[in-house]
Amino acid sequence: MKEKNHNNSKVLKVINIGQCIGCYSCMLACSTQVYNNFSLQKSAIRVKTSGGYQGRMVINICRGCMAGACIASCPSNALEARAGGGVILHREACIGCKKCISACIGRAITFDKEEKKVILCRQCGICVDSCPHHVIDMEEVQ
Known part of the structure; x- marks a missing residue:
């Protein structure tokens, strides 16, 4: 990528x-x-x-939240705060639970049904x- x-x-x-x-x-x-x-x-x-x-x-x-609700909602620690705002996704850690999707205030996280992982900016x-x-x-x- x-x-x-x-x-x-x-x-x-x-x-x-x-x-x-x-x-x-x-x-x-x-x-x-x-x-x-x-x-x-x-x-x-x-x-x-x-x-x-x-x-x-x-x-x-993605609005680049400094303390994103999506990060706090992730039970597998697949999301990490990005310097300057936003998040970094550790794809290998994502379990596809979709909790970050409902937590995102900008409605900017979607789900890849084929890979069973989230898609985020x-x-x-x-x-x-x-x-x-x-x-x-x-x-x-x-």
Whole structure:
């Protein structure tokens, strides 16, 4: 899995949601470059419509919590706090209990049914470079 060398004190932020057209370029970049899979279901970032004919786009991303509830909910210690915010997943320790999914305040953790492991954002920034409308960015943590 490739990871860009973004500074650990940066986290993903939605900066221009009004420009999102739902092209899923960010999701495809994540699933193909991080998870080596072309399925949108393997992406750690979720783009969807808020619904209705005039519905706006919604992007669920890891908010880079400093003391994430997801970490505290993990019984196998598969999640570790990341310097600068967010979490590091130790895949080999994940038992697939899904407790972190319900604990995540940003609804940013999903489950890979094939591998029976969680999918979560590594704050690598690959999605940022693929967004043609500059909707998301990596920002310094204050």
